[in-house]
Amino acid sequence: MTRTSSRSLIAYVACVSLWPLSLLAAAPDSQANLSACQRGWSSCDRSQLTPLELSEVARADHTRNVTACRRGLDACDRSGLSEAENVALAVAEHDRNVSSCINGIGDCDPSRLTRAEARDVATSERQRDISRCVSDIGPCDPSQFTESERAEVALARHERLLSDCRQGFGPCDRSKLTESEARAVMLEERRRNLSECMYAWDECDRSLLDPREAAEVDRAVHARNLSECVAGRDGCDYSLLSPPEAAALAATERLRNHTACVEGRGHCDRSRLTPAEAAAIPAEPGLASSGGSVR
Numbered sequence: 001m002t003r004t005s006s007r008s009l010i011a012y013v014a015c016v017s018l019w020p021l022s023l024l025a026a027a028p029d030s031q032a033n034l035s036a037c038q039r040g041w042s043s044c045d046r047s048q049l050t051p052l053e054l055s056e057v058a059r060a061d062h063t064r065n066v067t068a069c070r071r072g073l074d075a076c077d078r079s080g081l082s083e084a085e086n087v088a089l090a091v092a093e094h095d096r097n098v099s100s101c102i103n104g105i106g107d108c109d110p111s112r113l114t115r116a117e118a119r120d121v122a123t124s125e126r127q128r129d130i131s132r133c134v135s136d137i138g139p140c141d142p143s144q145f146t147e148s149e150r151a152e153v154a155l156a157r158h159e160r161l162l163s164d165c166r167q168g169f170g171p172c173d174r175s176k177l178t179e180s181e182a183r184a185v186m187l188e189e190r191r192r193n194l195s196e197c198m199y200a201w202d203e204c205d206r207s208l209l210d211p212r213e214a215a216e217v218d219r220a221v222h223a224r225n226l227s228e229c230v231a232g233r234d235g236c237d238y239s240l241l242s243p244p245e246a247a248a249l250a251a252t253e254r255l256r257n258h259t260a261c262v263e264g265r266g267h268c269d270r271s272r273l274t275p276a277e278a279a280a281i282p283a284e285p286g287l288a289s290s291g292g293s294v295r
Helices: 003-038 051-070 083-103 115-135 147-167 179-198 211-231 243-263 275-280
Strands: none
Touching: 003 051, 051 083, 083 115, 115 147, 147 179, 179 211, 211 243
8 A cells, every 4th residue: 555545544534533523513503503593583594504494494483473463563574474374463453452442551543443342442431431530540520421420439439538537548528528427537536546645656646535545545654664664674764653663663673783793693783782781792803883993
C-alpha cells in the first residue's frame, strides 16, 4: 500500500469516527430551531427544517392564527381559515358582541344584535340603571323608571340610611326615619356609646350615660386600673385606688421586695426593709442600695 493510500484511509476513518459527534452537536440546534419555528419566533430558519418538520410548523402556524382570530387580534388572517373555522369564528364574534352589550363592558355594536338580543340588552341596561340608583354609585336618572321601580329604589335607599344610622356610618338624617326607627337608632347609639365608655375609647361621650350606666362604667374603669396596678404596668393610676386597695398593693410590694432581697433575684430596695429584716439579710458585695450607696 502506498503512503498516499494510507493517508486517505486514515482520514476516512477519522471522518467516520467524528461523524456521530457532529450529529450530536447539531441535534440541539436543530431542535431549538424547530421549537422557534413552532412558536413563530423571528429566529426560525425554515430552510433547516425537514419536510415532516415543515408540516408540523404549518399546523402550529394555523393553530396560532385560529387563536388570534378568536381573540380578535390584528394578527388574524381570515384567508387562512377553513369554512368551518370561519363559521365558528362568526358565532364566537357574535356571542362576544352580545355579551359586551349585555354587560356594558368592552366594545358593543348594537347594529349586530337581533331584535330579541336588543330587548335583552335594554333590560340589562335598565337593571344597571336601577342598581346605580339603589347604591348611589354612578349616574342615576329615575325619571325613566316605572312606579314600582321608583318604589324599589326608594325602599333600598331608606334601608341603607337606616343601616348607616344604626351603625354610626356617616351622617344620619333622622328626619327621614319613622318614629320607631328613630327610637331604634337612639337605643343603638346609647349601646354603642356605653361600649366605648366601658373600654375607655376616645369616642365615649359620658354626657349620654344615665346614672346606672355611669356607675357601670366607673366600676369597669376602676377594675381595669386595679388590674394594671397589680400587674405593675404603666397604665396604673395610683390616685384612683381606694385606701384599702392602696394598702393591699403596698403590702404585696413590700413582700415582693423582701423576697427579692432574700433570694437575690429581682429588684431589691434594702431601704424599705425593717431594721430586723435588713439585719437578717446579708448585703451582697458591690450592690448599691436604692439610695445609691454601696455596702
